[in-house]
Amino acid sequence: MSTFHMGLIINPLAGLGGMVALKGSDGVAAEALARGAEPRAEMRTRQALECLQPLVGRIEFLTFPGPMGADLLEEMGFAHRVLGHLENQVTSAQDTRHAVDALQQSGVALILFAGGDGTARDVCSVVRADQPVLGIPAGVKIHSGVYAISPRAAGELVRRLVEGGLVRLASGEVRDLDEAALRDGRVAARWYGELTVPEEGHFMQHVKQAGMESEELVLVDLADWLSDSWEEGVRYIFGPGSTLHGLAANLGMETTLLGVDVIQDGRVIARDVSEQQLFDLVDRHPARLLVTAIGGQGHIIGRGNQQISPRVLRALGLDNLRVVATKRKLGTLEGRPLLVDSGDPELDSAFPDAVRVWAGYKEELLYPLGWGD
Structure with a gap:
């Protein structure tokens, strides 16, 4: 039986700002950590990958060092190859973009990434239009329609794909809010593009409907x-x-x-x-x-x-x-x-x-x- 090659990118900083009331993590990761925030992206990714453990012998991941994926895959016993290297201990948006570029050049069938709307923006900025991707929700604000409704839903969707189930592809919108405006109590959303995502019924979330309540x-x-x-x-x-x-x-x-x-x-x-x-x-x-x-x-x-x-x-x-x-x-x-x-x-x-x-x-x-x- 052939091996399913899949990319994995974890944004370790995703979601840090949520529990400490910073409305997001973009640009405030150090402040969030100083307030006692605990990283959650790896935990969310673990929940998704637990659904794939019965298929551990059929999947090989391509990933990046340390907290971007290699540490978790090693701990969970998944076969994996590590690409690239990290310049600094604290990862950046540039690390995510480099990872996406390397993974799609390696010809992976699917890029699985954990993060929020900022991470989706980074993926969208470099990914090819025909490269399937799937988001594991790990951020604070997740308005984009490229994420599964939960980590487990992401895992189940990938499991279906690996097992040969029929999973259709669709376009998912990438949207993001201006976090600086959010912290001032203003909502300013933008459309950034679309990604090709596997879509199957109730597994994928819909794009958030913007606008103030009118009733x-x-x-x-x-x-x-x-x-x-x-x-x-x-x-x-x-x-x-x-x-x-x-x-x-x-x-x-x-x-x-x-x-x-x-x-x-x-x-x-x-x-x-x-x-x-x-x-x-x-x-x-x-x-x-x-x-x-x-x-x-x-x-x-x-x-x-x-x-x-x-x-x-x-x-x-x-x-x-x-x-x-x-x-x-x-x-x-x-x-x-x-x-x-x-x-x-x-x-x-x-x-x-x-x-x-x-x-x-x-x-x-x-x-x-x-x-x-």
């Missing part, structure tokens, strides 16, 4: 309902996004558009918190979590809100989660389920098959929930 009257209704039902002494965590930002504004509170904020007894007690700050606020204290869905994509956990980590979710209890989404936003999903990708597959599998969605004044919907199985 102001629905948010007014939701604010009226919430103001009527505040629980004294309970901490309400407002996740990022225009829906919850607009909801807070209608409650007369100033929250951060793209951060995580905590409200108690009608006032904001913590703004733009890190993961550690959030855990300290909810551990052993009654709390409710409000999140919204990314329009067109459906993620409620694991995209732009990494501060809401697995340990935070466990401290809160999954029964204290509520999704806030207008029917218009749910309509952009076209019947696809809401998604969770916390980084902890065991926790993801513990989520219910459907969640309650607050969609209007005293109007709750039951909507299906999925994860990267």
Whole structure:
């Protein structure tokens, strides 16, 4: 049986800024590490590769030294060849671009890369139009349609490909937000190009639908309902996004558009918190979590809100989660389920098959929930 040759690139810095409330990692990796951020890209890649371990004898990876892939492949027992070298201990966008160029010159069938939208931009800047690639989601903001919905979904999609299953190719858009603008509370997105990606049903995420929520009257209704039902002494965590930002504004509170904020007894007690700050606020204290869905994509956990980590979710209890989404936003999903990708597959599998969605004044919907199985 022939060997399947595949490229692997890990951006070790991807996702560093999420848990420490930096809205991304581009240009702030050193600051994120100084704040106590822990690298997560290797862990996310490991989750994808675990799906391929039954096929370990049928795959040879081509990769790059140390944290860009070689260390993990060696540890997991995959056959691999190491290309190139690293100039510095801390990797850069140029390292990613060099890796893509070398891998496609080596004729690999697929380039698997772990990162976020910035990594997708780097891949897009040098890859040939006909070179199939697939992203393992490991960044903070993932708007591009070139990523699987979770690391495990990426692994399952590759497994299907190696086993000879029919996997069609499609074009996936690469989009990215200006992280400096994000940190100032402004959303500025750009289209950077398209990549050829394997696409198979529910494995791939859709491009995030941009734009501010326009159903102001629905948010007014939701604010009226919430103001009527505040629980004294309970901490309400407002996740990022225009829906919850607009909801807070209608409650007369100033929250951060793209951060995580905590409200108690009608006032904001913590703004733009890190993961550690959030855990300290909810551990052993009654709390409710409000999140919204990314329009067109459906993620409620694991995209732009990494501060809401697995340990935070466990401290809160999954029964204290509520999704806030207008029917218009749910309509952009076209019947696809809401998604969770916390980084902890065991926790993801513990989520219910459907969640309650607050969609209007005293109007709750039951909507299906999925994860990267």
